[in-house]
Structures are given as structure tokens and as C-alpha cells.
Amino acid sequence: MSPDPVHAIAVVGAGPAGLFAARALATAGSRVLLLNRDVKPGGLAEYGIFLDKYKMKGGIRRQFQKILANPLITYLGHVTVGERGAISVADLRAQGFDALVFAIGAQGTKYLGVEGERLPGVYHAKDLVYHYNRLPPFSERAYPIGRRVAIVGVGNVMVDIANYCVHFCECDEVVAVARRGPFEKAYDDREFEDIEDAFDRRRYRAELERIRPRLAAVGQNPDELLRAMEAREEPQPQTHARLSFRFLASPRRVVAEAGRVVALEVEETRLERKGDRISAVSTGELSRIPCDTVVFAVGDRVDEEAGLPYRDGLYLTAPGADQDPAAAYQVWDPAAGAPMEGVYVVGWARRASDGVVGRARLDAETGIKHVLARVAARPRRPRAEADALVARVAEALRARGARPVTYAEVVAIEAEERARAAAAGVEELKFASDREMLDLVDAAAVKPPA
Numbered sequence: 001m002s003p004d005p006v007h008a009i010a011v012v013g014a015g016p017a018g019l020f021a022a023r024a025l026a027t028a029g030s031r032v033l034l035l036n037r038d039v040k041p042g043g044l045a046e047y048g049i050f051l052d053k054y055k056m057k058g059g060i061r062r063q064f065q066k067i068l069a070n071p072l073i074t075y076l077g078h079v080t081v082g083e084r085g086a087i088s089v090a091d092l093r094a095q096g097f098d099a100l101v102f103a104i105g106a107q108g109t110k111y112l113g114v115e116g117e118r119l120p121g122v123y124h125a126k127d128l129v130y131h132y133n134r135l136p137p138f139s140e141r142a143y144p145i146g147r148r149v150a151i152v153g154v155g156n157v158m159v160d161i162a163n164y165c166v167h168f169c170e171c172d173e174v175v176a177v178a179r180r181g182p183f184e185k186a187y188d189d190r191e192f193e194d195i196e197d198a199f200d201r202r203r204y205r206a207e208l209e210r211i212r213p214r215l216a217a218v219g220q221n222p223d224e225l226l227r228a229m230e231a232r233e234e235p236q237p238q239t240h241a242r243l244s245f246r247f248l249a250s251p252r253r254v255v256a257e258a259g260r261v262v263a264l265e266v267e268e269t270r271l272e273r274k275g276d277r278i279s280a281v282s283t284g285e286l287s288r289i290p291c292d293t294v295v296f297a298v299g300d301r302v303d304e305e306a307g308l309p310y311r312d313g314l315y316l317t318a319p320g321a322d323q324d325p326a327a328a329y330q331v332w333d334p335a336a337g338a339p340m341e342g343v344y345v346v347g348w349a350r351r352a353s354d355g356v357v358g359r360a361r362l363d364a365e366t367g368i369k370h371v372l373a374r375v376a377a378r379p380r381r382p383r384a385e386a387d388a389l390v391a392r393v394a395e396a397l398r399a400r401g402a403r404p405v406t407y408a409e410v411v412a413i414e415a416e417e418r419a420r421a422a423a424a425g426v427e428e429l430k431f432a433s434d435r436e437m438l439d440l441v442d443a444a445a446v447k448p449p450a
């Protein structure tokens with residue numbers, strides 16, 4: 001008996017959103033081609049979650065392995081979709097899929113427009129995170145961390161960057177810089193436990209005293225925070241490096257002398273209550289935080305060059321999501337004044353830097369419900385025809401000079417990484433370049449896909 005007829009859907013991006021989208025589609029009986037920029041799947045779950053969270057990463061990887069073993073899903077890594085990639089959005093649309101789902105995350109950089117933001121020694125968190133998690137090509141570039149690091153931002157990514165600086169680098173001091181106050185911090189207390197040993201309580205008390213009048217002006221009492229701090233057990237320091245906070249400070253300029261970063265210039269702010277929201281208002285008073293490295297951990301934006309309609313850090317989606325929730329997932333073509341037929345976004349590609357893996361998964365699964373509802377109106381095709389379409393796209397990519405990496409090849413790469421980690425007596429080891437991974441699979445001549 002021949003298999004049931006299917007819809008053929010391409011998912012672009014194999015981070016959590018793309019993988020859970022592919023699973024939801026395959027569960028509904030669709031044939032899925034999954035294209036991914038990186039050789040290996042996982043996105044920020046593989047190249048973002050902190051270095052030593054082995055257990056968490058292991059659990060997520062096992063879920064991804066199950067998804068990728070599904071015969072309805074064909075994975076091709078090392079394939080970038082976009083104007084500068086192996087295939088453009090327009091070309092992919094022309095291949096004849098029933099729908100395209102973009103789950104390409106937030107790969108653009110959010111520049112704050114601060115002078116000196118592109119100096120050597122100034123990094124954007126995502127690049128540094130990709131570097132220390134060994135994602136090529138970031139893994140192949142140097143991101144030297146100095147003795148005194150200023151991190152702009154007070155979210156969970158700041159915590160990860162601080163963790164890296166104080167526990168994995170030769171760093172003496174980290175200062176987390178926030179435009180607003182301690183009550184507006186965005187990191188989770190559970191995450192903060194990972195850097196509590198470096199937390200300088202004396203400086204924190206002094207900082208809260210310094211800003212006490214400005215907190216009181218909006219009805220905030222720092223004693224609550226001090227009591228909470230005293231109630232927490234003080235862990236044994238695992239590092240000599242110290243972590244402190246600088247609140248009510250808005251970055252204005254990275255100051256360099258002879259091309260080297262020497263300080264972050266900030267403008268003092270005060271707080272203002274607007275309804276439920278507390279906002280920071282500049283006071284005009286400038287001061288400097290001495291440092292030799294600055295990291296901006298202020299969230300990301302989507303990749304402007306992917307070839308999807310874009311405005312202000314986001315891809316455009318159809319209006320009217322209040323009445324029709326599907327609209328929020330449907331890409332909007334402003335030139336045509338209409339939805340881009342059959343093109344959808346999910347996960348961080350839809351809402352940049354929004355939440356953890358679970359949230360990306362939920363967003364993907366919700367998006368796929370809408371995709372399936374729309375696609376249901378289209379005729380299904382025989383499974384063999386959908387398989388042939390997938391094989392044709394793989395062939396077209398090779399003909400354009402791309403070197404797509406199959407899931408069988410990913411399995412071989414990961415097996416070699418595990419073997420090398422075991423031989424070196426370390427928990428985890430990753431190839432630092434695409435070249436090494438491609439050489440390995442080329443030499444092993446892992447079978448190409450059918």
C-alpha cells in the first residue's frame with residue numbers, strides 16, 4: 001500500500017522553533033524539508049545555552065534527535081536562505097512547496113547608537129555567546145576579554161556573559177549597567193545563582209544607598225532588596241573576580257585612548273512612574289565607568305538581509321491579529337499590501353529575543369496550527385512526489401555550489417565529537433570550524449540522502 005498523500009512544507013531554521021515546527025508538521029502527516037544555516041541543528045539551544053548546563057542541553061538534544069530521525073523530515077544543514085545565501089526566499093518560494101515556515105531566530109544586531117559601539121573590545125552578546133559556545137565562524141574569531149568588563153543590560157543574557165567572564169576568563173571585575181533600577185532587573189533569580197559567588201554584596205549595598213533617594217521618589221524601598229540579599233546564603237567564591245551593578249546609568253559613549261577601550265561613559269538617570277511602567281529619564285550628568293571591555297546584552301533583532309519584509313527589527317506580519325490570531329504568523333508584503341502567500345514566521349524570528357526554549361516551542365506549535373489550517377485547503381500530493389521535490393531542492397543546492405549536510409552526517413560529526421571529548425577527558429567538545437566538520441564527513445563519505 002502506498003503511503004498517504006501529503007503536503008510538502010519547507011521549514012527554514014533548525015533551532016527549537018524550527019525543530020518543533022517540523023515535528024508538528026510531520027505529526028500532521030506533512031513531508032518536511034528543514035534547511036539550516038549552521039552545520040548542526042539546535043540554534044541557540046546548541047550554541048546559546050550556557051557552557052556547563054550539560055544536563056539541560058543533553059535533554060533538549062535528545063528531543064531534537066527524535067525529531068530528526070522522523071523519515072518525514074529531511075534535514076539539510078550548512079544552507080543559508082537569503083540574498084547572500086545558497087538560495088533566496090524568492091527561489092525557495094518558486095520550488096512548489098505548500099508553505100514556507102521561517103524559524104531563523106533573531107540574527108541581527110541591535111545597535112543602540114552609542115558612540116564607539118563598534119570599537120575593538122566592544123561586543124554584542126550574541127556574537128560572544130556564539131563564540132564561547134563554538135559556533136563557526138564566531139568560534140574562529142578572537143573575542144579577548146580584559147580585566148574590567150562593563151555589561152550593558154540586566155537580563156538573563158547578562159548573567160551568562162558575567163558567568164563566562166568571572167568563571168572562564170582572566171577577569172577581575174564585571175559591572176552590569178542598567179538604565180533603570182534594581183526593581184526593574186530582568187534576570188531570573190534562579191539564573192543569578194550561577195554568579196552569586198562573584199556578587200559583591202558590599203558594593204551592592206553602597207550602590208543602593210547612592211540611588212536610595214531616586215528609588216524613594218517612585219515609591220521603591222531598597223531595604224526590601226537588602227533583606228532578600230541577606231536571606232540568601234553566601235556561596236563559597238569560585239573566582240577572585242567581583243561582580244557589581246551600576247543602576248540608573250544610560251550608556252552614552254565608549255571611551256577609547258589610542259584605540260583601546262578605557263571607559264564606558266554613562267548619563268545618570270532618574271525614574272519616572274507612567275501608569276504601571278517605570279521609565280528612566282536622563283539627567284544630563286555624565287560619569288565614567290572604567291573598563292577595557294564592553295558587552296551589549298540588550299537583545300537582538302531579526303536579520304534584515306534574510307529577504308523577508310522587515311521594519312524596525314522585526315519581520316512584517318499581517319495586520320488584524322486581534323481578530324485573526326493566524327495573522328500574527330503570516331508574513332506581510334507591504335509592496336503588495338497583502339500577505340505573502342504561504343510564508344510564515346515562528347519563534348524568535350517572529351518575536352526577537354522572546355523567552356526560553358519552551359516559549360519558542362509553544363510559539364512554533366501555535367504557528368503550525370494556523371499553517372495547517374490554511375494548507376488544508378490545498379490538494380495533497382503523492383508521497384513520492386513530495387520526496388522528489390525535496391530531492392530536487394537538495395540537488396539544486398549542490399548544483400549552486402552549496403554543500404548541504406545531511407542528518408546522517410550530523411550524527412557522524414557528533415559521534416566523533418563525543419569520541420574526542422572522551423579521549424580528552426572533557427564533558428563536551430565541539431569542532432570549531434565548518435571546514436573540520438565537512439572534511440570529516442567528506443572523508444567518511446557518509447551516504448548522501450535519497
Ligand SMILES: Cc1cc2nc3c(=O)[nH]c(=O)nc-3n(C[C@H](O)[C@H](O)[C@H](O)COP(=O)(O)OP(=O)(O)OC[C@H]3O[C@@H](n4cnc5c(N)ncnc54)[C@H](O)[C@@H]3O)c2cc1C
Pocket residue numbers: 012013014015016017018035036037038041042043044045048049050053079080081082085103104105106107129157160303306346347348349354355356357358359360
Ligand atoms: C545567551 C542565551 C542563553 C540562553 N539560555 C537558555 C537557557 O538556559 N534555557 C532556555 O530554555 N533558553 C535559553 N535561551 C533561549 C533559547 O535559546 C531561545 O528561546 C530559542 O533558541 C529560540 O529558538 P528559535 O528557534 O526561534 O531561534 P534560534 O535558536 O536562534 O534558531 C535559529 C536557527 O535558524 C538558523 N538560521 C538563521 N538564519 C538562517 C538563514 N538565513 N537560513 C537558514 N537558517 C538560518 C540558525 O542556524 C539556527 O539554527 C538562551 C538564549 C540566549 C541568547
